[in-house]
Amino acid sequence: MSQDGFRAEGIDTSRPHPARIYDYLLGGKDNYEVDQRAGDQLAAVAPEVWKSVRANRAFLRRAVRYAVGSGVRQILDIGTGLPTSPNVHEIAQEMAPDVRVAYVDNDPIVKAHADALLGHFGETSIVLADLRDARAVVDHPDVRRVIDFDEPVAVLLVAILHFLTDAEKPEQVVATLRDALPAGSFLVLSHATGDFADRGEAQAVYNNATASMNLRSRAEVERFFDGFELVEPGLAQVPFWRPETPPPAGSGEIGFYGGVARKTG
Numbered sequence: 081m082s083q084d085g086f087r088a089e090g091i092d093t094s095r096p097h098p099a100r101i102y103d104y105l106l107g108g109k110d111n112y113e114v115d116q117r118a119g120d121q122l123a124a125v126a127p128e129v130w131k132s133v134r135a136n137r138a139f140l141r142r143a144v145r146y147a148v149g150s151g152v153r154q155i156l157d158i159g160t161g162l163p164t165s166p167n168v169h170e171i172a173q174e175m176a177p178d179v180r181v182a183y184v185d186n187d188p189i190v191k192a193h194a195d196a197l198l199g200h201f202g203e204t205s206i207v208l209a210d211l212r213d214a215r216a217v218v219d220h221p222d223v224r225r226v227i228d229f230d231e232p233v234a235v236l237l238v239a240i241l242h243f244l245t246d247a248e249k250p251e252q253v254v255a256t257l258r259d260a261l262p263a264g265s266f267l268v269l270s271h272a273t274g275d276f277a278d279r280g281e282a283q284a285v286y287n288n289a290t291a292s293m294n295l296r297s298r299a300e301v302e303r304f305f306d307g308f309e310l311v312e313p314g315l316a317q318v319p320f321w322r323p324e325t326p327p328p329a330g331s332g333e334i335g336f337y338g339g340v341a342r343k344t345g
Contacts, residue, residue: 096289098243099161099187105133110162110193118285125281132334133239135327136270137164139318139338140238141171143268146311146322146340147234148175152266154233156223158184158211158257159240163193168236169204179203182226184217186210211240212248214256232264239336241304242272243291254304261343267308270318270338271301279335301337308341315339 096118100111104119111119122129144155153176157168160183172179180203183194194206205222217223227233235257244250258267274280274295286293302315313321318338319331 093189096286097187097189098286098289098291098293099159099185099190101289102133102239103162103164105129106137106164108162108164110189118289121285122282125285126277126279126335128330128333128335129282131328131330132336135319135331135334136239136336136338139270139321139336140168140236140268141166142322142324143238143338143340144168144171144234144236145175147266147268148172148179150266150342151264152232152234153179154227154231155179155181155236156184156217156227156233157181157236157238158217159237159243160185160190160194160206161239162190173203180226181205182207182223184209184211184220184223211237211253212244214253218257218260229260230262232266233261234266234268235261237267237269237304238338239270239272241269242294242296245292245294251303251306255307258307258343263343263345265343267305267341267343268339269301269304269341270336271296271304273297273301273335273337275337276317276333276335295335298337301339305339305341308343310339310341 093112096115100115101119104111104115169181183206191206191208205226207220207222209217209220241250272295275297279295283293315337317334318336319327319334321338
């Protein structure tokens with residue numbers, strides 16, 4: 081058993097895992113045939129998925145730079161997924177070398193890869209924990225080793241909340257995280273949506289995965305920001321959130337909302 085209480089035999093490679101599917105769609109190599117098949121099935125029913133995941137990753141980069149540029153020096157990345165360069169700590173520390181990053185994921189394979197990558201980075205940690213128990217994430221000693229909750233923190237929930245069902249109370253999960261944050265902290269969030277196309281077939285691909293896909297409307301995603309103030313341009317499709325270059329053709333069909341918001345009190 082690992083120090084986090086997870087057993088190696090608990091790693092399930094018989095079913096596709098969202099983090100590994102995402103890695104495959106990004107062109108990564110840390111995935112299995114079962115994940116590749118699921119990714120190909122997604123692309124067959126939603127061909128824009130290839131550019132969608134890349135647009136979401138580009139949103140992450142811009143949002144991290146925004147938070148660091150606003151003075152934040154601590155990042156809590158929950159649902160980090162498999163390491164994809166540039167990683168969050170690389171993006172952040174390029175702007176400010178003193179930024180500290182705590183990564184959290186519930187997949188032991190993610191943790192194994194991240195442990196190998198982060199061994200030389202003293203200002204980072206990787207924690208095996210589940211977003212569904214947000215209080216345990218906040219209280220985890222390896223999170224607390226890196227993150228001081230008396231100082232502003234940027235919490236990243238990028239492409240993760242749509243893997244929580246309504247019964248798992250994602251709004252309450254976000255509220256628990258919000259209440260742990262001091263004023264001046266940021267929430268960076270992106271979420272899959274079916275607002276721009278019927279994505280029932282894409283959702284079905286996740287029926288045999290380790291987590292379901294739960295698409296939400298703009299209004300439903302906006303509720304996750306309760307208690308925060310969205311920064312301009314508010315909640316937007318990810319290619320249109322503070323783009324650094326003109327969004328490419330076809331960006332209007334990308335089914336991800338993204339936003340960054342600040343806790344003011």
